[in-house]
Amino acid sequence: MQGIQKYFAGVPAVRNGSLSLQAGEVHALIGQNGAGKSTMIKIVTGAYNLDGPQDAGGIRFEGREVRFQSPKQARESGISTIYQEINLVPFASVAENIFLGREPRRLGLIDWPRIHRDAQRAVESVGLSVDVRKPVSSLSTAAQQMVAIARAVSVDAKLVIMDESTSSLDDREVDVLFDVIRRLKADGRTVVFVSHRLDGLYAICDRVTVMRDGQTVHVSAMADISKLDLVTTMLGKELAVAHRKAGSHKPVAGLAPLLKADALQAAPKLRNISLQVHAGETVGLAGLLGSGRTETMRLVFGADRPDGGTLHFNNQAVDFNAPSDAIAQGIAYLSEDRKIEGIFPDLSVRENMTMVMLPQLAKLGVVDRAAQMRIVDAFIARLGIKTSGPEQPIKELSGGNQQKVLLARWLALSPKLLLLDEPTRGIDVGAKADIANLIHSLAADGMGILMSASELEELVSMGDRVVVVRDGTSIAEISGDGLSEQSIMSAIAECRSAHASEAQHG
Ligand SMILES: Nc1ncnc2c1ncn2[C@@H]1O[C@H](COP(=O)(O)OP(=O)(O)OP(=O)(O)O)[C@@H](O)[C@H]1O
Ligand SMILES: [Mg+2]
Incomplete structure (x- = not known):
């Protein structure tokens, strides 16, 4: 060519x-x-x-x-x-x-x-x-x-x-x-x-x-x-590194977690998931394909219903019937499948970005257009979204830029808890560093974040703690100096061999 x-x-x-x-x-x-x-x-x-x-x-x-x-x-x-x-x-x-x-x-x-x-x-x-x-x-x-x-x-x-x-x-x-x-x-x-x-x-x-x-x-x-x-x-320039003060956040002992899941179950995938996320903390979810990371997030978001176990949010037992309940309480979820669950291809960047926050933007049923534009312009600049303008149909954006619009959709809600399933999927290395910095600053402002990433490097660089999920069960938690790609990998592997020998013994 x-x-x-x-x-x-x-x-x-x-x-x-x-x-x-x-x-x-x-x-x-x-x-x-x-x-x-x-x-x-x-x-x-x-x-x-x-x-x-x-x-x-x-x-x-x-x-x-x-x-x-x-x-x-x-x-x-x-x-x-x-x-x-x-x-x-x-x-x-x-x-x-x-x-x-x-x-x-x-x-x-x-x-x-x-x-x-x-x-x-x-x-x-x-x-x-x-x-x-x-x-x-x-x-x-x-x-x-x-x-x-x-x-x-x-x-x-x-x-x-x-x-x-x-x-x-x-x-x-x-x-x-x-x-x-x-x-x-x-x-x-x-x-x-x-x-x-x-x-x-x-x-x-x-x-x-x-x-x-x-x-x-x-x-x-x-x-x-x-x-x-x-x-x-x-x-066209050197890569900006993601800035993060190692160990900058330590959950105060005795402080109640923002999110607390105990022994969550949902057939057929989830068997026993327990985890906590504190305000101001970024928790990574690690595991192999099919281990139950996405299903865990869907339960927390009310997109699926648990068969057992309990969920506490903000010190209250919660039982969400639908995502709208979770959103109302301050939970946002960026799903991994942008094509099926996320994007409205023919709608504009502005409409795609602000659709979940319309209730907040509407006064007496009329959307405050000026407020909407301020938010949209701010996020286009903050995430470096490459678009000819807010009115461009989102389907015309490159793959990575569509992903940034979806991320902005949830960030714009200023949720208390942000669930991110593969947030950097398809995003270039330069923008990844920008997103990592943004997530760190959101956490520093008190947002709780639960995220999955198929690249372990991202979980290590962005997470304060990592919960390892295998076969629908949370099997390990790694934090502090012990947190490395190696330690996550061996947590996954150890359990696999333990499981294999269990299987051998019938
Ligand atoms: N159908 C279209 N209408 C208008 N603009 C388009 C269309 N297709 C692509 N573009 C624009 O062309 C530019 C290049 O997009 P392209 O999809 O080729 O990028 P890319 O290198 O594949 O990026 P990514 O890594 O995000 O997938 C972008 O600015 C995009 O908005
Ligand atoms: Mg592309």
Whole structure:
């Protein structure tokens, strides 16, 4: 791809983009939120055209000048893409999703036995053990991401493009994905890999292209650029470090916690969850995929109902019937699945950001527009949201910037307790540091925060304490000097081996 220029309503998304791939390599494409990575990808696949008056550029694929008119055409030419926003059909089965649009037929009829058999093999090849007859909507976000990966690699493609495919994966699934990428490469296929997790890139990528502000600013062998230089090139400046006074917060002995969960249960996932969050404290929830982190947050938020156990908030026993009860008490929840639970794509940045606080903004049923605009402008500036303005439909923002709008939605409520499920998903390293600083300052002002993150490094740098969850049970709590990635990992592992020997003994 050369000399790419792509404008939306006069605003450049890509100003001077280039991307050159050698056959059989694994190529990293990186850049800040809104740099133009997904736009470049959508241009190759024909999801976006270059037909506008200000658009320009040329694309060659296997030596031929091409201009795919649709993702389907690109797919038929051997380009398989996993888009940043997982685009599976939620109520169709895993198998149907894997074979969507290319169902094998026998005597003119869809060959279901073959679909189920091949789909089962495809999901197993990415280390996922699920029943392929189940609807995709019954799977966690991470498992859905693995299904999208299984679909992309099961197509016999020459070029496989993965846009942010690791964002909701734990370290263990990331390893599986890297094995899949190594297999693709060994098969002579070319892979483009977009990720904000820079550490992993060195393990699998041969070369790297860095974009900044719509332009390609660096291309080199992966091994020829240090992580520090990579970050600086990407941001156009040095990374601001997250400031945090270690041990700055110690819950006063005897002070009642803001949130206290005792032996919470909810079939089928949660068996026994106990934890506390004090005002001014950031507590991390650690655990593997499917361990029960999301379910725990949903219970606290009133999105699901417990079968047993007790919940205290602000010194009172509470039993929320619905999220609105929890919100009324000062609890906010940023869910991990922004596509299904969070975003209203056609509404503006302003509407998406302020929808939960409308009751507060309304006087006698009329929304105080000036107050609303003050809040929206403040959060666009504070979180560095890249948008042409408050009235831009949120679907036009880059993935990471959509996530920032959702985060702002809940921060703007000034809740007493903030539940954050994967708050930095898809967010670039520069903005992550900004968000970490923001969370520290909110905690310093007395907010209690319970957060999960699939990257342990984030839990360690942001949390005062970490509660480890396994199999729907809170099994350990780590705090103070003992808190490290290593200690969290061994807490998870120890319990796993204890569990394994328990199983052996019947
Ligand atoms: N359909 C669209 N309409 C208007 N603007 C758009 C559209 N698609 C992308 N943009 C703009 O183009 C710019 C680049 O977005 P893009 O999605 O390519 O970023 P990205 O590098 O993938 O970022 P992220 O890491 O957050 O996913 C952004 O400013 C975005 O708002
Ligand atoms: Mg993107």
